[in-house]
Amino acid sequence: MADGMRRILVTGGAGFIGSNFVRWWCGQNPGQVVVLDALVYSGNRASLAELGAEQLRFVQGDICDRALVSKLLEAAAIDTIIHFAAESHVDRSILGPAAFVQTNMVGTFTLLEAFRDRWQTQGKPADYRFLHVSTDEVYGSLGPDDPAFTETTPYAPNSPYSASKAGSDHLVRAYFHTYGLPTLITNCSNNYGPYQFPEKLIPLMCVNILLGRSLPVYGDGQNLRDWLHVSDHCGAIATVLNQAQPGEVYNIGGNNQVKNIDIVHQLCDLMDDRAGELPVFPARQLITFVTDRPGHDRRYAMDIHKIQRDLGWSPQFDFSTGLKQTVEWYLTHRDWWQPLLSEEYQTFYQKLYGPG
Structure with a gap:
C-alpha cells in the first residue's frame, strides 16, 4: 500500500451485510472496491446500484473457484480481503446442510490458499489483511443467567450453519498460527x-x-438475541481492519438483548402507526406461534469489552431508533424487496411455515 490506499476484495458484497459495508466503505474512502458474489438467492445486485464504476468493480463468481479468485487478486493487486460470503440462514442449513459446508468451509479454505499464495509471492507484506466475518452462533447457546460470550468462550455450535462457520473460523486461525498469514x-x-x-x-x-400474511414465531417466542445495527457493524469492521493486530479476534455486538416476541410486537405497532392502510389491522392479529426450530438456541449475548478497550469502538444505534429506521426503509423500498418473493422463496417459506 505504497499510496496508503487499501485494495480491497469483498466477498459476498451483494448480500445484506456485505452490500452495506461496500456502500459504507465507498462513502468513507477513495478508490475502487472489488466485489465477488455468486448472486445466489440472497445476493442482490440492486443493493449496490448507487455505486458507479469508479467505486465498484463487480464480479459474479464462486469463492470456491480457485482460478477465478487468484486471477482477481493478481489483476486488482488485492492486499485486503473482507470475507462476508457465506450461507447464513439456520433454517436453510437444517433443510440442506451440504451448501453450508461447501461455501462456508471449502470457500473459506479456497480464499485463504489464494491469499496466502499472493501474500508469499509479494514477499509477505506486513500490511496485508484477511478479515473473516463470523457469528456469535459458533459459541452455542446461553442459559438465562450465563455470562455473555467473550472471545475466549469455547466453541459449541448447535446447527449445521454455526458448525460450518466454526469450521471456517478455525481454518482462519490456523492459517495465522501455521503460516503467519x-x-x-x-x-x-x-x-x-x-x-x-x-x-x-x-x-x-x-x-x-x-x-397481510401470518407472522410465524418459533416456539414460545422467548428466544433472546443481541441486536446490532448493520451500520454499527460496518464501522466496527473498519475499525478492526485499520487498528487490530494480525491474529486477533473481536466480538461485535449492539448491547441490545431483546426477545423475539417483543421484536414482533414492536414491529406490529410500528407498522400500525406508519404503514397507512394495512390488509389486517391491528397487525398483532397476524401473530402465529409455530413449531420450534430443531435445536433452537435459547439465548445469545455478546461481551464487547475487548473491542471497546483495545480499539475504542462502541455501537451508536439504540434498538428503538434503529428499528424505526429499518421499518421506514422497508416501507419505502418495495421495489427492492418485492422481486425477491420468487417462486423459490415461496417454496422455501411453505416448507418452514406452511401456506401462511
Missing part, C-alpha cells in the same frame, strides 16, 4: 437494517405485515 476474525451478533433478505426475522415480519 495476517488474519483477523470478527464474531457479530444478529444484524438488522436495510437490504436484508426477507427470510430473516425483522424483514420477514415487515413484509408479511404489508402483505
Whole structure:
C-alpha cells in the first residue's frame, strides 16, 4: 500500500451485510472496491446500484473457484480481503446442510490458499489483511443467567450453519498460527437494517405485515438475541481492519438483548402507526406461534469489552431508533424487496411455515 490506499476484495458484497459495508466503505474512502458474489438467492445486485464504476468493480463468481479468485487478486493487486460470503440462514442449513459446508468451509479454505499464495509471492507484506466475518452462533447457546460470550468462550455450535462457520473460523486461525498469514476474525451478533433478505426475522415480519400474511414465531417466542445495527457493524469492521493486530479476534455486538416476541410486537405497532392502510389491522392479529426450530438456541449475548478497550469502538444505534429506521426503509423500498418473493422463496417459506 505504497499510496496508503487499501485494495480491497469483498466477498459476498451483494448480500445484506456485505452490500452495506461496500456502500459504507465507498462513502468513507477513495478508490475502487472489488466485489465477488455468486448472486445466489440472497445476493442482490440492486443493493449496490448507487455505486458507479469508479467505486465498484463487480464480479459474479464462486469463492470456491480457485482460478477465478487468484486471477482477481493478481489483476486488482488485492492486499485486503473482507470475507462476508457465506450461507447464513439456520433454517436453510437444517433443510440442506451440504451448501453450508461447501461455501462456508471449502470457500473459506479456497480464499485463504489464494491469499496466502499472493501474500508469499509479494514477499509477505506486513500490511496485508484477511478479515473473516463470523457469528456469535459458533459459541452455542446461553442459559438465562450465563455470562455473555467473550472471545475466549469455547466453541459449541448447535446447527449445521454455526458448525460450518466454526469450521471456517478455525481454518482462519490456523492459517495465522501455521503460516503467519495476517488474519483477523470478527464474531457479530444478529444484524438488522436495510437490504436484508426477507427470510430473516425483522424483514420477514415487515413484509408479511404489508402483505397481510401470518407472522410465524418459533416456539414460545422467548428466544433472546443481541441486536446490532448493520451500520454499527460496518464501522466496527473498519475499525478492526485499520487498528487490530494480525491474529486477533473481536466480538461485535449492539448491547441490545431483546426477545423475539417483543421484536414482533414492536414491529406490529410500528407498522400500525406508519404503514397507512394495512390488509389486517391491528397487525398483532397476524401473530402465529409455530413449531420450534430443531435445536433452537435459547439465548445469545455478546461481551464487547475487548473491542471497546483495545480499539475504542462502541455501537451508536439504540434498538428503538434503529428499528424505526429499518421499518421506514422497508416501507419505502418495495421495489427492492418485492422481486425477491420468487417462486423459490415461496417454496422455501411453505416448507418452514406452511401456506401462511
